[in-house]
Structures are given as C-alpha cells and as structure tokens.
Amino acid sequence: MAIEENRAIEKSRAIEDGVRTVEEGVRTDFRAEMDYGGYLALDTLLSAQRPISDHHDEPLFIIQHQTTELWLKLSLHELRAVRAHLDADDVPRARKGLARVKHVFRTLTEQWSVLATLTPSEYAEFRGVLGHSSGFQSFQYRAVEFILGNKDERLLQVFRGRPVAQELLAELLDSPTVYDAFLRHLARAGHAVPQHVLDRDVRRAWVEDPALVPVHRAIYEDTAAHWPQYATCEDLVDLEDAVQLWRFRHLRTVQRTIGFATGTGGSSGVDFLKRALDLTFFPELYTVRSGIGA
Ligand code: HEM
Ligand SMILES: N[C@@H](CC(=O)c1ccccc1NC=O)C(=O)O
Numbered sequence: 269m270a271i272e273e274n275r276a277i278e279k280s281r282a283i284e285d286g287v288r289t290v291e292e293g294v295r296t297d298f299r300a301e302m303d304y305g306g307y308l309a310l311d312t313l314l315s316a317q318r319p320i321s322d323h324h325d326e327p328l329f330i331i332q333h334q335t336t337e338l339w340l341k342l343s344l345h346e347l348r349a350v351r352a353h354l355d356a357d358d359v360p361r362a363r364k365g366l367a368r369v370k371h372v373f374r375t376l377t378e379q380w381s382v383l384a385t386l387t388p389s390e391y392a393e394f395r396g397v398l399g400h401s402s403g404f405q406s407f408q409y410r411a412v413e414f415i416l417g418n419k420d421e422r423l424l425q426v427f428r429g430r431p432v433a434q435e436l437l438a439e440l441l442d443s444p445t446v447y448d449a450f451l452r453h454l455a456r457a458g459h460a461v462p463q464h465v466l467d468r469d470v471r472r473a474w475v476e477d478p479a480l481v482p483v484h485r486a487i488y489e490d491t492a493a494h495w496p497q498y499a500t501c502e503d504l505v506d507l508e509d510a511v512q513l514w515r516f517r518h519l520r521t522v523q524r525t526i527g528f529a530t531g532t533g534g535s536s537g538v539d540f541l542k543r544a545l546d547l548t549f550f551p552e553l554y555t556v557r558s559g560i561g562a
Contacts, residue, residue: 317330317334318330320397321393321394321397323390323394324390325386325390325394326394326397328382328383328386329383329386329391329394332379332382335379336376336379337406337408340406340408341408342372343372344408344411344412346368346369346372347365347369347412347416348415350362350365350366350369351415351444351445351446354449354452354453355449355452357456357457359453359496359500360496362450362500363496363499366503366504366507367503369510370506373507373511373513373514374513376514377514380514380517380518380521383521384525386525387525388524388525388526391526395532398532401532401533402531402532402533402534403518403533404426404531404535405426405427405533407430407436407437410423410437411440412511414437414440414441414445415440415445415446416445416447416507416508416511416549417445417447417448417474417549417550418473418474419445419471419472419473420473421441424438441471442470444470445470447474447549447550448468448470450500450504451466451483452466453497454483454497457497459483459486459487460482460486461483462477464479465477465479474549474550476551478555480552481552481555481556483552484552484553487501488556501553504549504553505550505553507549508548508549508550515541515544515545516545518541519538519541519542522538523538
C-alpha cells in the first residue's frame with residue numbers, strides 16, 4: 269500500500285468530523301482520584317488574581333508579576349541547592365543548577381516584551397490604585413540578590429510587617445552566598461584562596477578583592493588542569509549576565525512606561541534602577557579577563 273494511502277487511513281481513524289477521537293485509554297473520571305488541577309492547586313493559583321481597578325490591563329500587570337514571583341521562587345530553590353552541591357564539592361550538580369537559573373532569567377527577560385505592550389496611557393489609568401506598593405518590596409527578588417552576594421541588611425526593614433519574608437532574608441543574610449560556597453570549594457580543591465576571603469563576614473555585600481584575582485588567573489591560564497572549576501566560573505558569569513539583562517529590560521520597560529517619573533516605592537525611578545546596573549556579583553571574574561592573553 270502506498271505510504272500516502274496508509275497515512276490517510278490512520279488520519280481518518282484519529283479525526284472524525286474534524287474532531288480528534290479520544291482514545292479509549294484516556295482517563296476521564298477524576299471524581300475519586302487526583303487530577304491536573306488538584307495536583308497543581310489551580311483553585312488557589314487561579315483565584316489569586318484580584319484586580320483592584322476595573323481597567324482591562326490590570327490582569328496583565330498582575331500576571332506578569334505573579335509569573336515572575338513563581339520563577340523567582342524556583343530560582344531561589346535552585347540557588348540554595350547549588351550552594352549545597354558546592355559545599356559537597358559536587359561540581360556537576362552545581363553547574364546544572366546554575367544553568368537552570370540562567371535559563372529562568374532568560375525567560376524572565378524575554379517576558380518583559382509582554383508587559384511592554386502596556387502603553388503609558390493604559391498604565392496611567394490604574395497606576396493610582398497601586399499606592400506605594402512597588403517591586404522594591406519583592407522579598408523573593410531581594411532573596412535572590414542576597415544569595416548571589418548583593419546583601420544589604422537595611423533592606424530588611426522594608427519587610428517589618430511581613431515576618432515570613434523578613435525571616436527568610438535574615439537567614440540568607442547570615443549564610444554564605446553561592447560565591448562564598450564556590451570559593452570554599454576552590455580552597456578545598458587546592459586553590460590558593462586567601463584565608464581572609466574564607467573568613468569574611470558573610471552578612472556584608474561582596475566587595476571586589478584584588479587578592480582573589482590571581483586565584484582565578486591560575487584557573488584561566490591552565491584551563492585543562494582546572495576544567496570543572498573553569499567551567500563553573502563561566503557558569504557564574506553566564507548567570508550574572510542573565511540577571512543584568514533582566515535588570516536592564518526592567519529599566520527600559522519602566523522608562524517607556526513612566527519615563528522619568530518617581531516610583532510608587534518612593535525612589536527617583538529610572539535613575540535609581542540605573543545604579544543597580546553597576547552592582548556586580550562576581551567582580552573578580554570580570555577583572556581576570558582583562559589580563560587574559562596579555
Ligand atoms: C510598568 C511596569 C513597571 C514599572 C513602571 C516599574 C517601576 C519600578 C520602579 C520605579 C522601581 C524603583 C522603586 C520605586 O520607587 O518604586 C522598581 C523597582 C523594582 N521593580 Fe519594577 N516596575 C514595573 C514592573 C515590574 C515587574 C513586572 C517586576 C517583576 C517582579 C518588577 C520588579 C521590580 C523589582 C524587583 C524592583 C526593585 C529593584 C531594585 O531594588 O533594584 N517591576 N520598579
Ligand atoms: N514602581 C512602579 C509600580 C510598580 O511597578 C509596581 C507596583 C506594585 C507592585 C509591583 C510593581 N512592580 C514593580 O515595581 C511605578 O512607579 O509605577
């Protein structure tokens with residue numbers, strides 16, 4: 269039989285009157301067992317969009333934020349695991365986690381294009397209902413910044429009225445960052461990480477330490493000898509790049525939506541967000557690049 273004829277018969281079995289026939293084995297009775305919506309708690313998830321204006325575009329604004337928060341939740345979960353894998357000197361697993369978080373941030377960066385369809389005029393129609401609420405009060409975003417090294421104890425006061433958020437941030441403030449965990453791993457692997465780096469006060473934001481550059485230089489000068497560590501350095505740079513691109517798209521979206529107006533959270537707006545672009549998680553991994561091939 270000709271292949272085309274065979275295909276036509278198969279197709280006629282699968283489609284009747286333009287409708288796909290549901291195979292016999294497909295389950296349809298979920299009165300007594302777990303189904304899709306039950307597993308995913310969709311009743312809870314889908315009842316959590318509660319616009320406070322009747323403007324058509326407020327659901328977009330809410331869903332854009334909520335999907336971001338879901339991905340931030342996963343990022344934090346993965347970054348905690350990355351830190352634990354580094355503590356256990358399990359580089360392959362740490363690298364897999366870093367790659368996943370990088371892709372989450374790429375997705376989040378891409379997602380800005382959806383919100384960018386919100387015009388200034390549309391946003392202005394419901395901006396007033398937001399009061400002083402702002403993304404600055406996102407505890408999960410702050411948690412991701414903290415675990416990556418951009419710590420700031422003062423920001424905990426923003427969450428005075430939110431004990432769960434404040435506790436989570438306090439715990440991350442007190443614990444080593446992903447970079448701390450990586451540097452401790454390097455020390456155990458025989459790299460000459462200075463003692464003061466290993467003993468640093470982990471509650472403080474990371475500040476570039478020139479004494480660390482030779483450690484990275486040794487890795488980049490003989491990549492074959494240090495391949496897993498070298499690859500992890502590049503994963504960290506990939507991740508920093510991904511977070512920076514998210515910050516940049518946020519800035520550009522803000523600029524096209526509210527121009528140079530002050531933020532609902534009380535900051536100068538675009539100018540304040542611009543300054544975040546100067547914050548770097550792994551500065552030595554950039555400094556070391558200047559000397560490569562020199
Ligand atoms: C039209 C959309 C948006 C505008 C106009 C906007 C504007 C702003 C402004 C002006 C700030 C500075 C703080 C302030 O004074 O309010 C800020 C901070 C922030 N926003 Fe947005 N934003 C928008 C969408 C989003 C979305 C979708 C997210 C995702 C969760 C987000 C997350 C954040 C975060 C995390 C900060 C703190 C950044 C930092 O500390 O550097 N924003 N935003
Ligand atoms: N800061 C924004 C308001 C805003 O975007 C926002 C308001 C409530 C909850 C999340 C928000 N997103 C990011 O800042 C503004 O100044 O228009």
